[in-house]
Amino acid sequence: MTALANRRVNVDIICPLCRFEPETIMHLFANCSRVQPLWNDVNCQVPNEHDDFAAWFSMWLTLGENGLVMKCIAICWSIWKGRNDLVWNSKTWDPASIMFEVANMVLDWQGDADLEANNNVHVSSLNSLPVVDPGIMSIYVDATVYNADAEAYYGVFVMDSSREFVAAKNGLIRCLNNAHLAEALAVKKALSWVKELGFAKILIFSDCKNVCRLLNGSSQDLSYAGCVIRECRALKRHFELVSIQYVSRSVNRFAHALARATRS
Ligand SMILES: [Zn+2]
Numbered sequence: 001m002t003a004l005a006n007r008r009v010n011v012d013i014i015c016p017l018c019r020f021e022p023e024t025i026m027h028l029f030a031n032c033s034r035v036q037p038l039w040n041d042v043n044c045q046v047p048n049e050h051d052d053f054a055a056w057f058s059m060w061l062t063l064g065e066n067g068l069v070m071k072c073i074a075i076c077w078s079i080w081k082g083r084n085d086l087v088w089n090s091k092t093w094d095p096a097s098i099m100f101e102v103a104n105m106v107l108d109w110q111g112d113a114d115l116e117a118n119n120n121v122h123v124s125s126l127n128s129l130p131v132v133d134p135g136i137m138s139i140y141v142d143a144t145v146y147n148a149d150a151e152a153y154y155g156v157f158v159m160d161s162s163r164e165f166v167a168a169k170n171g172l173i174r175c176l177n178n179a180h181l182a183e184a185l186a187v188k189k190a191l192s193w194v195k196e197l198g199f200a201k202i203l204i205f206s207d208c209k210n211v212c213r214l215l216n217g218s219s220q221d222l223s224y225a226g227c228v229i230r231e232c233r234a235l236k237r238h239f240e241l242v243s244i245q246y247v248s249r250s251v252n253r254f255a256h257a258l259a260r261a262t263r264s
Contacts, residue, residue: 016087026053028083029076037095038075038102044068067110074105097180100210104179107207107249129251134161136201136241139194142255143186143208145179152177154186155258156193169193170258183208184228186259187215187244191235201241207252215244 015023017034029035030047039046044064047056060072078098085091132138140157152173158166173185187206194202206212214221214229215236221229236242249256 016083017093026051029053029079030056034093034095035079038079038099042068042071042075044072067106070106070109071102074102074109078102078105097178100180103210104208107209110249129159129163130203130205130245130247132161132203136161136203137166137194137199138163138203138205139190140205140247140252140255141183141186141190142206142252142259143173143179143182144256144259145177145182152182152185153259154182154189155255155260156186156190157254157258158194158197158199167197168254168258178225180208180210181225181228183211184214184225184232187211188228188232188235191232191242195235195238200239202239202243204242204244205247205252205255206244207247207249207256209246212244212246 013022015021015027015032017028018032021027021032026047030039030053036046044060047053057072057076061069064072078101081101082091082093082098086093130138138159138161140159141154143152143154145152153170154173155168155170157168160166169189171189173182173189183206187204190204204215211229214226215232220226
């Protein structure tokens, strides 16, 4: 906004996040007190207010290792998106959901990079899948959110302990563009469906660390996603054995492909 003000455009130059400092590029992406927590666990020197943000950013793009570059891009993109949601859609700035979005974005990109690297291995390779005890069904779950269409889809892929295909399902979910909520709703859909199928012992695999952590814990979360997590915990009681485990995106590729395929 300060760039527009310098060109004599009549705009509010105060940062919409902190409502305290002028909104320069450096302030918005690095120095604002509301965005600084996003950079806390990033292993790079965050620029100070006298640096040139563009120069700092392009230095990391050329010198940083892949994971770091992905994270820096995901943080900047999420800050910009969160700032625009606040300004144009009056959506509250929520650092926790922005951090969650950053983590998912990085996992998403890493997963796509893994898939690319594993292209030759393709679907026929089942060796990378976790081993489960006889009598236990492996339920792979994934959700994919299309922000542009405000739609999300889930995919569920069931295998028995000999890694034989048993069943699969996909469909639409209503999640208000919230990736965290979409993953939680996908697990709920999966639990309801495999309960109907009559499986007693199941192992749910998700590539969403947050949802796995919440489902395995007992902490209370009053958000809508928190309500869905509670419903999932209630559904867990219908099974003789149920466990939720995190797997990487590349391992969860069947459910991921199913979720994506729903759209077409
Ligand atoms: Zn600010």
